[in-house]
Amino acid sequence: MNAEIVTYNAQQTASDEAIANTLAQLIDQELTEAESKIWHGHPVWFLNDNPIVGYSKQKQGVRLMFWSGADFEEDDLNVRGKKFKDASIFFNEVAEIEEGKLQRWLKKSREIQWDYKNIVKRKGRLERL
Numbered sequence: 001m002n003a004e005i006v007t008y009n010a011q012q013t014a015s016d017e018a019i020a021n022t023l024a025q026l027i028d029q030e031l032t033e034a035e036s037k038i039w040h041g042h043p044v045w046f047l048n049d050n051p052i053v054g055y056s057k058q059k060q061g062v063r064l065m066f067w068s069g070a071d072f073e074e075d076d077l078n079v080r081g082k083k084f085k086d087a088s089i090f091f092n093e094v095a096e097i098e099e100g101k102l103q104r105w106l107k108k109s110r111e112i113q114w115d116y117k118n119i120v121k122r123k124g125r126l127e128r129l
Contacts, residue, residue, distance in 0.1 A: 001028060004038040012057055018094045019062045023055050026099060030106040050117040050129070052109045061090040064102075067116055072108045076101060085114045085126060 001024050009020040020043070027045055028036070034045040034052060044054035055064045069077045069087030077087035091097055113129040115122075 001025065002036045002038075002043075005036060005043045008038055008043055012062075015093065016057055016062055019091050019097070020055060020057075022094050022097055023062070023064060023091075023102075026097075026102050027053060027106060030103055031110065047110065047113070048117070050113060050115060052113070053106065058090070061092040063088050063090050066105060066109050068109065068112050068114045069105070071112050071114075072105060074101075074105060074108075077105065084116075 079088040
């Protein structure tokens with residue numbers, strides 16, 4: 001696991017650290033080709049410099065966000081972005097993380113991508129990869 005992400009996770013409460021560690025391990029296992037780092041203050045995984053998945057601590061819990069998740073057609077990813085194609089789910093306990101679902105979402109994150117890497121060049125317009 002990326003050392004910066006280990007540090008980020010360790011700064012959370014014990015229950016949130018357990019959630020974050022579980023998410024990071026499962027993401028690393030599935031997206032073996034991805035680069036991970038702290039980006040805008042939170043752990044994020046990238047494929048070819050395009051943000052794919054990340055998580056952050058928020059009031060409602062640990063938010064797992066997929067940048068292109070709105071197109072995954074997954075009911076559990078029900079927190080949708082208003083401006084972009086992201087979708088999220090919140091976790092408050094490790095037991096809420098269903099490994100099979102997470103693996104399915106991570107596979108979709110590899111297959112279904114919008115080009116966030118070039119969004120500034122395109123003046124806020126997203127294109128499907």
